[in-house]
């Protein structure tokens with residue numbers, strides 16, 4: 505390498521203002537020096553991974569149903585000595601809950617199913633054997649997923665309480681010698697049938713119905729609380745939230761024994777689990793987002809600095825989905841970098857791949873503009889990128905910034921452009937050759953310094 509660059513990094517007046525770039529100025533390393541101490545460079549890209557992988561999904565609608573509670577049992581402990589033994593029905597168990605968990609190990613909503621249903625709780629058995637609780641289910645989503653509870657699709661009706669079934673029950677009990685006062689009694693029978701079950705052939709008498717009405721399980725506020733419209737954001741690894749609560753199990757028949765009722769042929773029914781509809785939207789959270797025109801070398805840079813193996817090719821729009829890689833520093837400090845598909849002029853109006861991916865720029869801690877420094881006018885490219893980000897969401901460009909002047913290996917043009925760019929902008933600029941893996945550690949060191957500063961200011965690992 506014959507080129508030498510006088511200054512590698514320019515001190516920044518951009519936020520964060522407290523960021524010290526003095527250490528970066530101290531030893532302006534040349535290409536050769538930088539190339540010799542490439543600690544974080546992976547020697548080879550595993551070819552077999554190139555271009556493979558799962559489709560990227562960043563929006564999904566999901567239906568989640570918690571498990572139904574198990575029914576209580578109606579059994580009696582009979583023996584030769586005691587043919588009318590005491591009631592011995594076990595309780596039904598609660599149905600499985602459904603939780604949503606954020607994980608840094610998944611990067612797309614691709615693995616999320618359309619429907620989830622937690623297992624039901626087990627029914628009670630004879631000999632006081634209670635059912636087994638339904639297993640809890642976890643929906644695993646990437647960190648940065650927004651969860652919104654929505655209305656059910658119009659064509660499906662939700663109701664756990666089925667008015668038609670209640671009608672049928674009413675009809676069944678008509679003509680059985682019991683007089684029903686139309687409205688009131690049908691409502692009572694509906695409730696009784698919702699919460700209790702009877703041994704086949706058993707018809708509860710009026711006084712039993714009275715007793716059962718008195719001890720109806722009360723519905724807690726959280727059971728009935730409407731969730732539609734609620735939303736939350738999963739921003740940290742292993743954050744866990746309850747989506748749907750499993751139904752309670754019904755008590756077994758010993759619970760209905762009293763001085764009057766010696767052999768209760770009654771047990772509690774398991775309650776249905778709640779059903780909710782969700783909208784999941786992924787807005788990738790990475791420490792740094794790579795923003796650049798198509799073909800600028802973003803993917804090559806990501807492959808050079810991180811453990812990721814994105815597809816790299818000499819045509820625009822090679823990268824069609826955001827791709828997150830992790831940079832591992834020798835002292836085990838890590839940061840994440842997102843390769844975002846190329847932007848072009850008019851992206852905010854949906855030109856090119858459009859604004860679909862701009863949402864993934866929103867929540868990165870810092871921006872890394874990757875410019876093709878050997879191109880016609882890299883400063884124009886930078887202006888286009890900044891304009892597109894601002895048009896999509898005002899204020900987006902005010903994040904801490906680094907410019908990676910890529911393709912600096914391309915001779916005199918690159919060197920001249922770099923000098924011109926340095927004179928024009930007031931942001932740290934690091935010339936690199938992502939392809940030849942030169943000056944990469946320099947770039948990652950600056951990125952680390954900026955990210956460390958932001959994390960310190962934020963006070964924790966979360967990001968809003």
Ligand SMILES: Nc1nc2c(ncn2[C@@H]2O[C@H](COP(=O)(O)OP(=O)(O)OP(=O)(O)O)[C@@H](O)[C@H]2O)c(=O)[nH]1
Pocket residue numbers: 796797798799800801802803804805815816817818819820821822823824845846847910911912913914936937938939940
């Ligand atoms: N000479 C030279 N070529 C490079 C360098 N970095 C990347 N390239 C080449 O530039 C082309 C585009 O690289 P990519 O990494 O696919 O570019 P990208 O920005 O990810 O492009 P899109 O995914 O299409 O937005 C490839 O042919 C790379 O080999 C570099 O430092 N020097």
Ligand SMILES: [Mg+2]
Pocket residue numbers: 802803804814815816822823843
């Ligand atoms: Mg790419």
